[in-house]
Amino acid sequence: MITQLNKLPEGILDLSADQLYTKIDNHTLIHLTGKIQRPVFISILQHGNEYTGWDALKDYLNNHQHILPRSLSILFGNIQAAKYNIRQIEGEADFNRRWPSHLNLDGPIARTMREITDIMIQRKPFASVDIHNNSGRNPHYSGINSLEPEFINLASLFSDTMIYFTSPAGIQSRAFAKFCPSVTVECGLSGTADGKEQTHTFLELLLSQSNLLKIPGILEHQKVYEIQYSIRIKEGIEFGFDQDNDLILAKDLDYLNFHQVTVGENFGKINGKLAEKQIMPFAIIDENNCEVANNYFTIKNNHIICSKSFVPAMITQNIKAIKNDCLCYIMQPINKI
Numbered sequence: 001m002i003t004q005l006n007k008l009p010e011g012i013l014d015l016s017a018d019q020l021y022t023k024i025d026n027h028t029l030i031h032l033t034g035k036i037q038r039p040v041f042i043s044i045l046q047h048g049n050e051y052t053g054w055d056a057l058k059d060y061l062n063n064h065q066h067i068l069p070r071s072l073s074i075l076f077g078n079i080q081a082a083k084y085n086i087r088q089i090e091g092e093a094d095f096n097r098r099w100p101s102h103l104n105l106d107g108p109i110a111r112t113m114r115e116i117t118d119i120m121i122q123r124k125p126f127a128s129v130d131i132h133n134n135s136g137r138n139p140h141y142s143g144i145n146s147l148e149p150e151f152i153n154l155a156s157l158f159s160d161t162m163i164y165f166t167s168p169a170g171i172q173s174r175a176f177a178k179f180c181p182s183v184t185v186e187c188g189l190s191g192t193a194d195g196k197e198q199t200h201t202f203l204e205l206l207l208s209q210s211n212l213l214k215i216p217g218i219l220e221h222q223k224v225y226e227i228q229y230s231i232r233i234k235e236g237i238e239f240g241f242d243q244d245n246d247l248i249l250a251k252d253l254d255y256l257n258f259h260q261v262t263v264g265e266n267f268g269k270i271n272g273k274l275a276e277k278q279i280m281p282f283a284i285i286d287e288n289n290c291e292v293a294n295n296y297f298t299i300k301n302n303h304i305i306c307s308k309s310f311v312p313a314m315i316t317q318n319i320k321a322i323k324n325d326c327l328c329y330i331m332q333p334i335n336k337i
């Protein structure tokens, strides 16, 4: 059973994310009553080192101490990982892959996520917001798992850049999309002032809305993208930024995030066996399960050169993140909205 509270523990608004463990535990759900009863659900710290959500929420709660415009249900995610400023405890499942999904995963974390989901279904949320940070340089963006107007309008309150995506399974925003408009917001690198400010402004805006269908929707300067493919590095290839790797990735590629990459852009260099056999180190699998990396990249003088323009997102320089997940995503703009 998770812990549910009906008020904030004394002094919690004075704590930074790494101190929260002194007052609460993982998966504490706090319900605060506001003028309008239907709550907004806010999930923070599912990844322990992504603390912009808590910083922004603290500012918001400090500004509205005597009465909230709308009720809030706040889920504190991985408080134990936050204590050490790490994404998750070694050997522990990623919390944001264990929410109810078609995979029907079991285990203690999946059961906890099911319990939280069931509690929130009863409370009929007005909207659900899951707040994260990125490990690479990205503009702040919101992610949605449905193209229904309420979802797009909710996402447009946070940023001019929106991404529609339908995988991976087991993420919070997708589980809640079944019963309320939901969004994942990505506030750039943890600890940056602009990310905190933008999230705080978003909370002010969202909590003052009475109908998500009455927002104008996508404005001219706003863009919705769809994730098409991911670019992974083939299994068994040693890669990094140092010269002794088989694949030496170009530095600072993350400045390309959300920009149109031009043909000729250099993504890195191959060495040793890869160079000898001219092996393409990237893997891009399309919807027909075909390998299409050679449609996007070519090898020229042992350099991996872009041969087809595309818009990437979430390019990271974090080697562990690339190993666990991917180098980046290829996106395409959605024009039909």
Ligand SMILES: [Zn+2]
Pocket (backbone or CB within 6 Å): 046, 047, 050, 132, 133
């Ligand atoms: Zn995250």
